[in-house]
Amino acid sequence: MHKEIKLTVSGTGFVGLITAGIFADRGFLTTALDTDENKIVTVNKGETFFFEPYLPELIKRVVLEKKTLIASTERIKSIKESDVTLICVGTPSKSDGSCNLSFIESAAEDIGKALAQKEGYHLVVAKSTIVPETTRTLIKTIIEKQSNKKAGVDFGLCMSPEFLREGQSVHDTIFPDKIVIGQFDEKSGEKLEAIFQHLYRVEDDDFSKTWGTIFGKKVSCPKILRRSIETAECIKYANNSFLATKISFINEFANICERVPGVDIKHVAEAIGFDFRISDKFLQAGTGFGGSCFPKDVNAMITFAKDHNYSPKLLESVMAVNIQQAKRMVQLTENAIGDLKGKQIAILGLSFKPETDDMRNAPSIKIIDELLSKGANVIAWDPKAIEKAKKESELSDKITYANTLGEIFDNTDACLLVTEWNQFKKLEPKDFKKMAKPVVIDGRRIYDYKKFREEGIICVGIGLGEIK
């Protein structure tokens, strides 16, 4: 059945390109749409334009070998010729924290115009993160107006959020914990469930073998939850807000533990993680959460709640703790080496987390801003994110970028570990001892501080209560 189903994926951003690639790898004839001609040309050459593990091989295979994925700017024509459209466009934050829905509006307009020219049923699926009621009040309204057709009669409508993590997005798309289908009507939900059943069917084919071998587990159909459209929209925000809350919780506790002699937040997190009601996931204290989702989504929910006459005190605190956490790194540095004016500070890691070059809302930006405001000179190195930091982030040319990891130790007064890349985990005391007076501020608690101290290094970290 899947071979006959033609998909269009609107938006070749992070979610769009990975979703399109995986469906195409399973044999669905897929067209990835974007307004950016450069992205389309790149994808049609079988190449990618952002760093993500396994994505280059996947896109190369489906574009050049299987020929199941093409990219196009011809949005209306492509939608008209397909059976299902997945909306995967971005929903960035506006300056007041609310969701910018302009890309959603354009995508819905394209779909509406295409459906006006199309005969037969078409299923529309919103995958972008959109605040509750957007699918019904915005997407449905625009499509109905442009097409003069009715949702639930002439076309189907679902909202199906994704929960993939950057750096693990290929894995998370093939092995999701759950699939949430918010359905406008029963028929729409059934159609989308059938598509997912085909994507995740248990079969001894290339798809299952390739991914099963890479990730060491069998492809199988995850739990599918069919709910209302608005429930699905809320699930996405609740999921991300809860995880962000867990991180701010452990960071708040780390700050408390720093004030209690001999306590290490890692031991506290480990122990509470054994309680199955808490679990050990997302309890790593550090420099705070960044990325394209958590800050944006928590802020969007805060604005949404306030607009609906509710004051979301917990979510506001989650953001407040997160903003303050980056500054904590600078306080720890000042405690270790005193006034930062004129000091050379090295930043290890710029991306918001390892295995990605994404700089969006990276804690490194806040930390560096704070260091610069105190008169420090900053040099940074990252295995993947230097180009993006230079060209696409607020950091731009405000700091020096090292050409090699080795370079950052020269004339440096303190090294701040900000992103826990594997390259940094491998560093040993001898590497830091290239500094005249070695000082390490461990923002992700990856170093054995006792061993480092035995070697004469000043090593402090988030959540470490010093014995006085």
Ligand code: UDX
């Ligand atoms: C997140 C969600 O996990 C995913 O389900 C959703 O679809 C998109 O947003 P992502 O932003 O890729 O994914 O990153 P994630 O791995 O969740 O980490 C987010 C941030 O939290 C990173 O900055 C990370 O360093 C930080 N983090 C995570 C912690 O500080 N401590 C932890 O224990 C876990």
